[in-house]
Amino acid sequence: MAEFLVKIADERGRLVQQVETGFSESEVRDRFSQQGFLVYWVKPRGMLSGGKIGRTKKVKQSSFLIFNQQFLTLIKAGLPVLSSLDLLIKRQKDAYLHSVLQNIRDRVKSGESLSEAFTTQRAFPKIYTTTLLAGERSGNMEEVLGRYIAFQRMALTFKKKLAVSLVYPALLVSVVFVMMIFLVTYVVPQFAKLYQDMGADLPSITQVMLAIGLATQKYALYIIVAIILLIVGLVRWKNTDRGANAIDGTILKLPMLGDIWLKYQVSNFSRMLSTLLTGGMPLVPSLETAGASMSSRRILNGIAEAAVRVREGQPLAKALEAQRMFPDLSVEMIEVGESTGALPAMLNSVAEFYEEDVQTALGAAMSLIEPLILVVMAVVVGGILISLYLPIFTLGSHIH
Numbered sequence: 001m002a003e004f005l006v007k008i009a010d011e012r013g014r015l016v017q018q019v020e021t022g023f024s025e026s027e028v029r030d031r032f033s034q035q036g037f038l039v040y041w042v043k044p045r046g047m048l049s050g051g052k053i054g055r056t057k058k059v060k061q062s063s064f065l066i067f068n069q070q071f072l073t074l075i076k077a078g079l080p081v082l083s084s085l086d087l088l089i090k091r092q093k094d095a096y097l098h099s100v101l102q103n104i105r106d107r108v109k110s111g112e113s114l115s116e117a118f119t120t121q122r123a124f125p126k127i128y129t130t131t132l133l134a135g136e137r138s139g140n141m142e143e144v145l146g147r148y149i150a151f152q153r154m155a156l157t158f159k160k161k162l163a164v165s166l167v168y169p170a171l172l173v174s175v176v177f178v179m180m181i182f183l184v185t186y187v188v189p190q191f192a193k194l195y196q197d198m199g200a201d202l203p204s205i206t207q208v209m210l211a212i213g214l215a216t217q218k219y220a221l222y223i224i225v226a227i228i229l230l231i232v233g234l235v236r237w238k239n240t241d242r243g244a245n246a247i248d249g250t251i252l253k254l255p256m257l258g259d260i261w262l263k264y265q266v267s268n269f270s271r272m273l274s275t276l277l278t279g280g281m282p283l284v285p286s287l288e289t290a291g292a293s294m295s296s297r298r299i300l301n302g303i304a305e306a307a308v309r310v311r312e313g314q315p316l317a318k319a320l321e322a323q324r325m326f327p328d329l330s331v332e333m334i335e336v337g338e339s340t341g342a343l344p345a346m347l348n349s350v351a352e353f354y355e356e357d358v359q360t361a362l363g364a365a366m367s368l369i370e371p372l373i374l375v376v377m378a379v380v381v382g383g384i385l386i387s388l389y390l391p392i393f394t395l396g397s398h399i400h
Contacts, residue, residue, distance in 0.1 A: 004028050007040040015040075016099040019122055035106055059123050063094040065152050067101075072145050081114055096123075127151075127272050130289045134279040144279045151275040155268070158355055162264075165362050169369055176377045183384050185220065188213025191388045202391050209387040244297035252298065256368075260361050265296045266330050267354035269303065274347035284311050299325060316343070330354070 006028060007017045020028050025042045032039050067088060074084035085105040092098040100121050107117035115132035118124050128148060135144035192210045195202055202210070216223065237243035252258040269290055276286035284307055291303030302323035309319035317335035320326045330350050337346025 005043050006032065008032050008037040009040065014095060014099065018103065020120070059097050059100065060094060061156055063097050065149070065156060067092070067097065068145065068149050068152065072142065072149060076142055082108060125293060126289050127276065127293055130276060130281060131279055134281045138280045147275055147278055151271060155271065161359060162362065165366055169366055169373060172370065172373045176373065176380070179381060183381065184213050184216050188388065189217050195391060205387045206391055209384060241297070248296050248298045256365050260358055260365065263327065263354045263358050265294055265299045266326060267351045267358060269294060270347045271351040274344045274351065277344040283316065
């Protein structure tokens with residue numbers, strides 16, 4: 001079966017673009033037409049710039065958490081999967097999640113398993129679809145889904161705490177940036193006109209500042225275009241293996257922040273792996289799924305290499321230690337968990353330890369970064385203002 005990018009409209013006229021699997025374009029088109037959708041077009045996914053246009057966006061984590069909590073409640077109440085999906089689709093306010101759930105419901109009704117229906121959407125985390133598969137195989141969907149919800153809730157709480165810690169520094173940086181743009185593009189040119197009319201002999205520092213301000217104002221459009229092109233180029237480069245590895249290596253080498261980023265990745269990995277193992281998945285598939293969910297390319301590649309070593313018979317702790325990325329303490333704790341047969345519980349302990357460590361370290365880093373930002377702001381803004389007012393002070397001293 002091949003992949004096709006499909007653009008359809010439902011009975012309410014809402015447009016949806018998603019990736020579907022099928023034997024041919026006509027087969028996919030007929031399938032949606034029979035379901036009552038208006039099909040705009042069906043295109044092979046491989047024709048669309050290597051599939052980049054066909055990438056399906058992810059669902060919002062907050063909406064997805066609420067859906068899973070309600071879904072679990074309905075299943076526990078004894079409702080069939082199809083009836084549960086029907087009820088949740090009717091009450092779903094997130095338009096994108098609503099359309100995706102409709103497609104899942106249709107697939108389940110046509111005979112696909114729940115995990116297969118979720119997997120084909122490519123809008124959900126791989127750990128979730130793997131969790132559903134484990135629940136279907138074990139026949140204990142309620143317990144497995146409950147564990148995933150607990151994992152998702154803890155992950156969201158942790159991310160929110162990190163986001164709150166970064167709000168004030170981000171606000172300070174934004175204020176500094178806006179203030180510098182205002183001074184250089186508006187205030188400096190006004191002073192340039194004033195001094196030009198006065199015909200005053202200006203100090204070197206003032207001449208340099210006026211030249212920068214006038215050039216910025218004159219070439220503002222070109223500068224904006226250059227910045228946009230630079231950002232687009234960096235984003236494209238980051239999506240390549242070489243770019244992702246280079247950026248990841250730079251982040252990990254940063255003093256203090258690199259260590260925080262590494263511990264954050266280790267805590268996420270440990271929590272995911274523990275959730276999958278507790279759900280009954282074998283170690284190697286769990287390791288591959290958890291590794292594929294990492295946002296750090298170097299750690300993702302390292303876990304993939306560790307999974308190969310584990311498949312060959314090497315213990316997990318030794319396989320991770322060979323990658324020389326994970327902190328020694330985490331490897332030691334995993335080794336103890338393997339030797340005592342309590343690996344999932346020990347992985348949870350690793351996650352909790354590093355989550356607390358990340359929050360503490362991030363708080364300490366922010367307490368140093370915030371005053372540093374204020375000092376930089378004072379030096380830069382103060383330097384610009386002094387360079388602009390220096391000729392006025394000089395003229396005043398000459399008058400006296």
